[in-house]
Amino acid sequence: QPVTDPTRIGLTKEALKQAFVDNLFYIQGRFRDVATANDIYMAAAFTVRDRLLARWLKSAQHFKESGARTLCYLSAEYLLGPHLINNLINLGILETAREAGEELGLDLGEILATEEEPGLGNGGLGRLAACFMDSLATGQIPAIGYGIRYEFGIFDQAIENGWQVEKSDTWLKNGNPWEIPRPKITFPVRYFGHTEPYQDEQGRLRIRWIPGLVVEGVAHDTPILGYGVANANLLRLWKAQATESFDFQAFSTGDYYRAVQAKIEAETISKVLYPNDEPAVGKELRLKQQYFFVSCSIQDMVRLHLATVGPLDTFADKFVAQLNDTHPALAVAELMRILLDEHGLAWEPAWDITHRTFAFTNHTLLPEALETWPIELFERLLPRLLEIIYEINRRFLDEVRVRYLADEARIARLSLIAEGETRRVRMAHLAAVGSFAINGVAALHTDLLKTTVMRDFHELWPDRFHNVTNGVSPRRFIVVSNRRLARLLTSVCGNEDWMRDLTALRRLESLAEDQGFHEDWRRVKxxxxxxxxxxxxxxxxxxxxxxxxxxxxxxxxxxxxxxxxxxxxxxxxxxxxxxxxxxxxxxxxxxxxxxxxxxxxxxxxxxxxxxxxxxxxxxxxxxxxxxxxxxxxxxxxxxxxxxxxxxxxxxxxxxxxxxxxxxxxxxxxxxxxxxxxxxxxxxxxxxxxxxxxxxxxxxxxxxxxxxxxxxxxxxxxxxxxxxxxxxxxxxxxxxxxxxxxxxxxxxxxxxxxxxxxxxxxxxxxxxxxxxxxxxxxxxxxxxxxxxxxxxxxxxxxxSSDRAIREYGERIWKVEPVPIQV
Ligand code: 26R
The missing domain is CATH 3.40.50.2000 (Glycogen Phosphorylase B;)
Structure with missing residues (x-):
């Protein structure tokens, strides 16, 4: 049943005012004269979110019907920045909202300043993921961003006596109006324990993983609206919680303390974002986090596919998954596990699906950032995944042996396992072997990737390598950040089309010598x-x-x-x-x-x-x-x-x-x-x-x-x-x-x-x-x-719009699916 209530979807000033007052009363439970700054911000945010929902549901429904290929971006980080301003701009109602606020005696600037940004990323890699989500929606590509709903994002920095002091980031303390918790969309994630063989009903040998710990991931969804389009994509972040049965087991034996401990242990998994630029040493919790979000995301993709399309042999035609660095590289082994253990596929067809699903982006050549995990830790935490990785590696190295007869040094270099004092799993190798495309993020970087850290892989599979130079969102970094410049650019271009085709700014060249324009330019700066x-x-x-x-x-x-x-x-x-x-x-x-x-x-x-x-x-x-x-x-x-x-x-x-x-x-x-x-x-x-x-x-x-x-x-x-x-x-x-x-x-x-x-x-x-x-x-x-x-x-x-277009055409093979309002 389509929603038509203007206080829920109307974009006029009157509709916005009415909706704001309604939300303040019915959601925040406040009269205007006793409302706090946060109440006012929340009411404004809900007013905007309502307007996203219609677009979002429509997008989801239409994507499903169209049968289009969906891009899944797997990233441990999303550094989104404030939502409200971005959504007002993408809806095209910034000025209307400002006026609506004025008539209610509210200053939009103050409302915007109240928002605590979700700092769910460290820096470049996380912010790139956010720019890509913006450009995917704007480019009308059906997409889901998967990640972790950290309770504490990147720390807040204070300077005391000249030194950095870290303060915990409490971005959720006043509530998060942008997310919709989905308590019914949960998946179990297993850890520890052991595996055992058994015979299934057809008499085939299968493997069962008996876990020592099961944690549940709960979906928290945030709509990501494109600029000037009705397309809204899904950012689905997983929050960890204890499973009910686990609680119950302990309670039933009267061990209340153990139940609470288990609950804490489970919920710790999505508690805090790890700061990067730390050596990628074996931190158990970090590996737990990686598997947690990867497992939930892959299970969710498989569920969606089974619910909408059906047979798993078409999985890779309907989904393509981008690995944002090696942090989600376990996805390769996890999809294999689900296909083999849960759906009973044989190795070859399972590998064929997996290999056609993933593509991998590398974001750094610094040796200390190349992730490797000690086998001992892997074996204890993720026993079934390690078995699968060993089998991937065995088959892969057989292939290498055929190609490079007796070149043992090369085989050792390519192996998914680094030998040495402590044997380790090389996550970049897992990502590379499991992906049909590998890319660097700038021309020089891709060249260096091919000649240094991924040299052997490049020799093996030259055609898998691509360059896609990064880009950033002109909405976030011009329109939101620099209103005055945006206005000037619009006046030069005659319209706002440059906001989604940044090459339109070429027009400025003819004004590069113009005295009058120089003055405008300097005034803006x-x-x-x-x-x-x-x-x-x-x-x-x-x-x-x-x-x-x-x-x-x-x-x-x-x-x-x-x-x-x-x-x-x-x-x-x-x-x-x-x-x-x-x-x-x-x-x-x-x-x-x-x-x-x-x-x-x-x-x-x-x-x-x-x-x-x-x-x-x-x-x-x-x-x-x-x-x-x-x-x-x-x-x-x-x-x-x-x-x-x-x-x-x-x-x-x-x-x-x-x-x-x-x-x-x-x-x-x-x-x-x-x-x-x-x-x-x-x-x-x-x-x-x-x-x-x-x-x-x-x-x-x-x-x-x-x-x-x-x-x-x-x-x-x-x-x-x-x-x-x-x-x-x-x-x-x-x-x-x-x-x-x-x-x-x-x-x-x-x-x-x-x-x-x-x-x-x-x-x-x-x-x-x-x-x-x-x-x-x-x-x-x-x-x-x-x-x-x-x-x-x-x-x-x-512009990240260009970067996304290149990924879409060269790697993902996805087509825009326009949504009508
Ligand atoms: C594993 C570990 C400790 C770790 C190290 C480094 C985890 C995360 C990072 C962050 C890296 C991968 C990162 O942010 N790289 C940056 O990616 C940007 C987007 O592609 C680039 O613009 C930037 O040059 C690069 O440093």
Whole structure:
């Protein structure tokens, strides 16, 4: 029965007002005059959610009828950012909602600011998943995002005495109006125990897994609406709960305490997101989490298929599943288990289905992020899966043997099992063997994948490898983040079509020299800088001047991303400004944002050093009007939305070969920042797109990095050969930034001088020269503005809509299914 009630689906101002008042009363149980900020936010959110539901149910029904192939995105992380603003924009009712609010005496801005963002991801990989969900719905591709409903997402970062302090993220404390719990959609997930053979009714040998622990996953669904379309996809996140029978068993024997323990043990599984950038060591809970969400998701896909289509031999025609890195790689073994053990298929047909179902994206080449799990742990926790993995490996290595006779070294390299002191399961190998396609996330990254970590696989199956360069959502990162720029772009383009075809911004090129347009452009940037300055003053008390050059580095803190290279430049400027009264480059504000993994001591020390330098520089009247350094606490999607629009300069300075793609680089450029960057990740393609003359390039190439490492890189030689660099490092060692403590930053400086694994010193001189050029260009405001306009005009390729189109055409073979409102 279609819903027609205008207070539930109407998009007029009157309908929105009525719906808001209704929801405040009937859902929050409040009169307007006693409603808290959260009551008001909840009522607004429910008002919007109602409008998503009709579209969502319609989409689900139509997808089912159409029989179209559905893409399932399997990801341990989704870094979504606030929902309300995004949904208002995608529904096309932002202005109507603002007016409706005004007439009710409510400020939409305040309502929006009340939302706690769901921080269910660490950084790049999780945010990419969120951009992809947005683009899938916008591109009208039937899709389900599967993941974990963490009770605590990425920690909130506070800065105390210059150090990062982690605070727990309590995003659910006021309720989550966007999700719909589905208590009837649950699946059992088994752990521990043992397996045993038995004969089924047909007399065939089958395997049964007798678990030691069974946990239940409960679906929590969030609709993801596309922009300007009626398509809404499903984000289905699993929450762990104890099974009733388990409770009952313990209760019945009177062991109340044991029952409660079991309940806690079960519910711990979806409690907290693991911070990345920690070595992927054998953390039992993490493996439990991975299997938990993978098992629920695969069971759900099989259930859906059986309920709608029927025979399992067509499973891979109806579903394709993308593995977002190796975190969900167990899905390969889990689908095999379900087909073999639960549906009685023979190995070959089961493998055929499995292998046609999965595709795998790799997101990093850093060795410490390559997941491997100790066999001992695997065997204890997931005994049946290990048996299946052994069998996959046995058959796979037989195939390898046929191809490369007696090449035992190669067989050892390719094996799913790493031999050694402790034998381990290599998750990337499981993902690669189980997938029909493997892709990297930028051209350079894919090339390196083929020649380094996946070299043997590439030799074996060259056709399975693809590149799909990342992209980001122009809705989230222009329309939501930068209203003023969006308005200007719409006025130039004559309509809002650029929001779903970002290459339409090419039209800006004809205005790149236009004086009047330059003024509009600068006004938009200045307003964003002003907004950031006001927010920062209110939040932290720190004052920054919007007239200065805003130089921003915002991303996870990691040595390979080289926030410390940026710092060396700042300390150098500080010295020169103090010593040389003639040296007066254009005033700059250096802004940093980013979280360090809680156990990554060096990253935490880098944060401390940023704050320590900030304290000295900002407190020194001699340099005060010239440079200022600010660490913006708690970088996340919400604070990112303030930073990207305000940046003049975007720092993308990783050591060449280390950053798989980067996506912040795209977000900044979309907002008119110019990039200072190395030839790494997607920087290379961004530079090609915007034009080398509109990009500040410096640093070693990846090939040069390899050469220098092979020749025996000695950072101390660089220190001794560059007096300015030497004084900078000596200054840090002098205790100037540590109230006289000469040892505080030694771990950092000593590492630079002795090892410098990310070649900060090798790139230092080139970086400083490039920054000097930037000072020059920034003073020529017409030139800078022109470059900024051209960056935006030519950034269209880096929309996640394009990335999704490429995945859809090259890998998933999925077709758009338009939904009518
Ligand atoms: C296993 C483990 C400890 C772990 C390490 C690292 C888990 C997760 C990560 C995060 C990695 C995989 C990540 O976020 N990679 C980033 O993916 C982005 C999206 O493709 C890229 O833009 C970015 O360059 C890359 O670092």
């Amino acid at each position: 200045l307003a964003a800088k002003d907004q950031l300055a006001r927010w920062l003053a209110a939040k932290t008390g720190v004052r920054i001047d919007p007239q200065t050059l805003f130089d921003v580095q915002a991303k996870r803190i990691h040595e390979y991303k080289r926030q410390h290279l940026n710092l060396l430049h700042i300390v150098g400027l500080y010295q020169r400004i103090k010593q040389d009264a003639q040296f007066r480059p254009p005033p700059r504000t250096f802004l940093f944002g980013g979280k360090a993994a809680p156990s990554y001591a060096m990253a935490k020390l880098i944060i401390k050093l940023i704050n320590a330098v900030a304290e000295v520089v900002n407190g020194d009247p001699q340099v005060n009007g010239h440079i200022r350094v600010v660490f913006v606490p708690d970088f996340n999607v919400t604070t990112g939305q303030l930073l990207y629009p305000a940046a003049d300069l975007s720092e993308q300075i990783s050591l060449a070969g280390k950053e798989a793609s980067g996506t912040g680089n795209m977000k900044f450029a979309m907002n008119g920042a110019l990039t200072i960057g190395t030839l790494d990740g997607a920087n290379i393609e961004i530079r090609d797109a915007v034009g080398p003359e509109n990009f500040f390039l410096f640093g070693l190439t990846e090939a040069e990095v390899r050469q220098r490492q092979a020749d025996g890189y000695r950072p101390s030689d660089i220190y001794h050969g560059d007096p300015e660099l030497a004084t900078i490092i000596d200054l840090i060692d002098s205790g100037l930034f540590a109230h006289g403590d000469k040892t505080l930053f030694r771990p950092l400086t000593e590492n630079l001088l002795r090892h410098d694994p990310f070649m900060v010193l090798a790139d230092f001189r080139a970086y400083v020269s490039c920054q000097t050029l930037i000072d020059e260009v920034f003073q020529d405001s017409a030139r800078w503005t022109r470059m900024s306009i051209l960056n935006v005009a030519r950034i269209g390729h880096f």
